[in-house]
Amino acid sequence: xxxxQFICSFAxxxxxxxxxxxxxxxxxxxxxxxxxxxxxxxxxxxxxxxGGKLTDRYGRKRCLLAGLVVYGxxxxxxxxxxxxxxxxLGNSILEGVGTALLIxxxxxxxxxxxxxxxxxxxxxxxxMALGGIGAAAxxxxxxxxxxxxxxxxxxxFQALVIVVIVFLSRRIEDPLPPDPSRPFDTVGTLLSAxxxxxxxxxILAADDNLWLMLAxxxxxxxxxxxxFAWVRARERAGKEALLSTSLFRSRTSxxxxxxxxxxxxLLMGVSFTVASYLQVVRGYDAxxxxxxxxxxxxxxxVSSLAAERLAKRRAQRTLIITGFVTTIAGIVVLVLVVGGSxxxxxxxxxxxxxxxGLGVMLTPSVNIVQSSFTEDQQGEISGLSRSVSNLxxxxxxxxxxxxxxxxxxxxxxxxxxxxxxxVGLIGLTAAAxxxxxxxxxxxxxxxxx
Numbered sequence: 001x002x003x004x005q006f007i008c009s010f011a012x013x014x015x016x017x018x019x020x021x022x023x024x025x026x027x028x029x030x031x032x033x034x035x036x037x038x039x040x041x042x043x044x045x046x047x048x049x050x051g052g053k054l055t056d057r058y059g060r061k062r063c064l065l066a067g068l069v070v071y072g073x074x075x076x077x078x079x080x081x082x083x084x085x086x087x088x089l090g091n092s093i094l095e096g097v098g099t100a101l102l103i104x105x106x107x108x109x110x111x112x113x114x115x116x117x118x119x120x121x122x123x124x125x126x127x128m129a130l131g132g133i134g135a136a137a138x139x140x141x142x143x144x145x146x147x148x149x150x151x152x153x154x155x156x157f158q159a160l161v162i163v164v165i166v167f168l169s170r171r172i173e174d175p176l177p178p179d180p181s182r183p184f185d186t187v188g189t190l191l192s193a194x195x196x197x198x199x200x201x202x203i204l205a206a207d208d209n210l211w212l213m214l215a216x217x218x219x220x221x222x223x224x225x226x227x228f229a230w231v232r233a234r235e236r237a238g239k240e241a242l243l244s245t246s247l248f249r250s251r252t253s254x255x256x257x258x259x260x261x262x263x264x265x266l267l268m269g270v271s272f273t274v275a276s277y278l279q280v281v282r283g284y285d286a287x288x289x290x291x292x293x294x295x296x297x298x299x300x301x302v303s304s305l306a307a308e309r310l311a312k313r314r315a316q317r318t319l320i321i322t323g324f325v326t327t328i329a330g331i332v333v334l335v336l337v338v339g340g341s342x343x344x345x346x347x348x349x350x351x352x353x354x355x356x357g358l359g360v361m362l363t364p365s366v367n368i369v370q371s372s373f374t375e376d377q378q379g380e381i382s383g384l385s386r387s388v389s390n391l392x393x394x395x396x397x398x399x400x401x402x403x404x405x406x407x408x409x410x411x412x413x414x415x416x417x418x419x420x421x422x423v424g425l426i427g428l429t430a431a432a433x434x435x436x437x438x439x440x441x442x443x444x445x446x447x448x449x
Contacts (some may be wrong), residue, residue, distance in 0.1 A: 043096025067102025143290025262427025299355020323361025
């Protein structure tokens with residue numbers, strides 16, 4: 001399950017070091033590659049909630065395997081893509097759909113199979129460690145593969161990892177039986193997906209047309225408003241909706257979701273911004289860019305793998321606050337040190353702090369949200385949690401990319417990083433508002449906290 005999270009996170013960041021190679025090979029632009037990266041993250045965010053609901057109907061392991069197969073097909077299609085359109089179909093659409101199917105089962109099964117706080121923290125720590133490493137080490141691994149072989153080989157690597165995961169997952173047992181009679185809210189799925197897609201597309205349009213951006217954002221907000229109205233109408237009629245409004249009655253969970261969104265926005269935003277700056281402004285190749293990111297990877301690895309030990313010694317709220325403070329400090333150091341030095345080593349201190357900060361808080365944020373609900377709500381909250389996180393990833397790439405594409409200079413780079421630091425302050429505020437001792441989920445059947 002940790003390996004599944006690794007490859008999905010890897011897919012979201014490894015293309016950052018292939019921007020020049022892909023754009024030249026497929027005769028497209030930096031912005032075109034940015035769009036492909038963002039669509040991949042957006043498809044995940046838009047379909048993660050429906051993906052979580054499907055696990056109740058068809059079973060968690062079955063959805064996991066189906067997602068892996070779809071993802072693998074998308075990776076192979078991307079490897080042979082003759083142009084940007086096919087790359088978007090394989091990488092952005094099929095890999096995005098596959099991820100939306102396979103990731104919710106990972107978090108649901110982890111929550112169901114590991115019942116006490118310490119063991120669950122250890123399990124989530126391993127999963128989030130590999131997820132964070134996949135996102136942070138994606139540039140390094142992608143850079144090595146691209147430099148030694150080709151950017152296309154990076155997609156073959158993904159397909160091979162998928163084969164390994166399918167083989168290893170044969171021993172996983174689903175603790176809950178599927179319920180084929182469980183209804184599926186198709187209208188709610190379409191409304192929520194359309195709303196999320198329009199919002200992020202609106203952000204992407206900021207550098208081209210401000211009026212188009214405004215129109216898309218307003219239209220997206222209308223679709224999302226319609227989605228929540230539809231959900232409430234179905235609940236009043238006694239029908240099951242795509243997303244239960246009871247999920248939003250937990251103040252602890254709501255704040256935890258805000259911190260998750262901010263964390264992944266920071267992770268993917270920093271990754272895209274720094275990778276673009278290194279390649280476009282400083283002219284580094286893929287492998288040089290990947291090596292520089294090793295500092296962030298090391299930071300995430302060290303702090304994530306210490307999740308179980310930290311969970312025993314410190315409150316989860318304390319860990320999340322510490323993570324945001326460290327990450328924001330890392331961004332400040334990165335901007336100040338890099339701006340005054342031409343050396344590639346100038347990136348190391350800031351990236352190391354960012355990696356340590358993100359690794360410290362990724363696990364407790366997930367644990368707080370998942371532990372706020374009973375077993376019968378794990379499908380819904382897992383889908384919502386992963387959707388919020390992947391929406392953060394999409395926004396991170398979209399916001400940072402929009403600022404950079406508008407003017408790829410050192411000033412644009414600094415503006416993008418300062419914007420990300422401001423997002424970190426929002427996450428820090430949400431973390432400070434978390435209760436010191438979060439309540440646990442009630443007995444099954446009593447609803448959310």
